[in-house]
Amino acid sequence: MERSFFDDHVPTRFAAKCAYLQMTMGSHRLGQGLINICRHVVRDGSECVGPFLDDTETTCGLWEPRPDAAKTAAREQAR
Numbered sequence: 150m151e152r153s154f155f156d157d158h159v160p161t162r163f164a165a166k167c168a169y170l171q172m173t174m175g176s177h178r179l180g181q182g183l184i185n186i187c188r189h190v191v192r193d194g195s196e197c198v199g200p201f202l203d204d205t206e207t208t209c210g211l212w213e214p215r216p217d218a219a220k221t222a223a224r225e226q227a228r
């Protein structure tokens with residue numbers, strides 16, 4: 150059986166690409182902007198540990214890739 154590009158691909162562990170991340174708007178009255186909430190069963194409702202910086206991977210052991218992460222990685226490789 151022929152192997153594809155995706156068989157060996159290990160996704161980069163960016164917090165912004167986590168399957169459990171939910172971005173939502175905080176309270177305007179409290180001066181909150183965008184809030185990154187974790188929906189993993191272990192951390193449900195807590196803020197994501199991040200970081201949300203370019204080229205910096207998360208150290209979160211619960212991280213899993215979003216279903217569309219492989220497509221995004223393929224687009225980045227094609228550049």
Ligand code: SF4
Binds near residue numbers: 186
């Ligand atoms: S805390 Fe971990 S599991 Fe939760 S959204 Fe952030 S990276 Fe994902």
